[in-house]
Amino acid sequence: MPIVREFTLPDLGEGLTGAEVVRWLVEVGEVIAVDQPVVEVETAKAVVEVPCPYGGVVTARFGEEGEERLVGQPLVTVAVSPEPGTDVPDPQPERPLVGYGVAEGGKGARRRRLGATAVAASAAAAPAVAPAVAPAVVAAPAVVPVISPLVRKLAREHAVDLGSLTGSGPDGLIMRADVNRAIETAAVPVAAPAVPSSPDSVPLRGLRRTVAEKLTRSHHEIPAATCWVDADATELLAIRAQMNQADAPKVSLLALLARICVAALARYPELNTSVDLDANGAPAAIRRHPAVHLGFAAQSDRGLVVPVVRDAQQLTTEQLGAELGRLTAAARSGSLTPAELTGGTFTLNNYGVFGVDGSTPILNHPEAAMLGVGRIIAKPWVHEGRLAVRQVTQLSFTFDHRVCDGGTAGGFLRFVADCLERPGMLLRQV
Missing domain, CATH: 2.40.50.100 (RNA polymerase II/Efflux pump adaptor protein, barrel-sandwich hybrid domain)
Incomplete structure (x- = not known):
């Protein structure tokens, strides 16, 4: 039994x-x-x-x-x-x-x-x-005489009650055509109401609510500032092309940017920090993190998420690329675990993939800094004393002004720009 x-x-x-x-x-x-x-x-x-x-x-x-x-x-x-x-x-x-x-x-x-x-x-x-x-x-x-999962999925997506249908298949089996007829019947236009309907209200739940709470807290709690610089990325793209000629996994631009961030944080560790508050909510201490847990913005069907590459300072550029690729695929499929979305100490935001040049992002609380990279496009540029067409990007750096002053933030951003323009500088950090 x-x-x-x-x-x-x-x-x-x-x-x-x-x-x-x-x-x-x-x-x-x-x-x-x-x-x-x-x-x-x-x-x-x-x-x-x-x-x-x-x-x-x-x-x-x-x-x-x-x-x-x-x-x-x-x-x-x-x-x-x-x-x-x-x-x-x-x-x-x-x-x-x-x-x-x-x-x-x-x-x-x-x-x-x-x-x-x-x-x-x-x-x-x-x-x-x-x-x-x-x-x-x-x-x-x-x-309900339905066998095909595709028929169930179609009915669920269009809010069709399978129990209300009469199947046209053998033994009353509900077929896809039966569901389509129900959808078409429901789609017949009706007269507009005399009184305008009220606007839709979408509740904030789950991940979207958590993101909203973190951004609100960051905006109210962290005195953030942003600085910019344009950088010539022509040489970086050339180095990447050379790397990808080898019979090995391709190196993504995001992996190279991640490697540059890790090198810059090794030079400016005060930016791989967060601020601890006392019982009254006032800044009490700056906590320096021994490891770089590198978050990066990734788009998913449910909105923007920030997966985290653990101990990024211990990974090679190729290993960084593999982990970034794995987490990006997990974000798109919606299979990221909670552990893969928490614990970041610094965020890299490559918003250039959306075709924009610059941004002033809100920091990912409780992190103290975020590097943004705009699209790389051909622009007129003075190179070695002559006007030339070069591949130029805009870098933006947002930081918590409680953990450092403008000199430290500017030094970090300038180091990142120099690594883009002269990638050989990274060899000194390997």
Whole structure:
């Protein structure tokens, strides 16, 4: 006889106590495998998929999309059928959410729908052990004859209720054409309301809310200043072209900029710092960080994130490039862990990829400095006493004026510009 197991939201780590349900990956009545992701949640640090340690039939889901769930609250219940002669496993051990990603039984895993008899049997077993949180439980619905996950995805994206459709396929199977007809019917224009509608209000949640809080705190707490300089990057681009002629992984421009930042921070360590406050919120001490944990701005579907390269001072340029590439790919796929988004000591912002020349960014609290690099474009430039067309970029440097004065900030920025213009200077730092 199946035994129903309750899977609760695991310990999230990084001091996080809850998460918002973004998207359910399974349906009630669906057969799942051990460690198959069942729900996608958004914490204050990242969006992650949560795998369930039980295999069996999903008998209930807890929490609607957009609802906050706390650590220890139930996510799903699963009817587990023990093998003959074996003991039923104990309830799931507590384990942190940090590092959860797509397992082998993830989004691409085959999912099977039970027949009506099996669903009825599993649903009948559920009430005896299901938790008494009736309002939050999603009851087992009647079996909707849909096999294709693409049809389910299309219906979910256009808010089509599959239970309201009559399938045109064999045995009433709902086909893609049925969903498309429902979408077209819903898209028929209606008369505009007589009274103008109120503006949409988008709540700040999860990662977006955390970013907003950090930027607000940085703006109010840190007396920031910014200085600029134009630099001739022609020689740096030439050096990169030479490096990439070798039969080895290509070196990105971002990796070279990261190497320059590490070298500059070795010369100006007072910029790899943060300010500690006393009980009254007043500056009390400047904390110097022994390691360079280099954050860099990366664009994702959910907005701007700042992944962190740990101990960047210990990595070669090639290793820096590999780690930057890995974190960038994770940002685009939404699989960054909370640990990969925290603990930075200095940020590199290559906003030139957006086609802009300059910026005065807000510091990434509690860091004390940020280097911005604009687009590299051909400009007229005086080179060796003659006018020439050179590849020029604008560098901007924003810093916390509590940790240094303009002389230190200017020295840092000038050193960075010199390394761009004469990359051979980096050899003195290797």
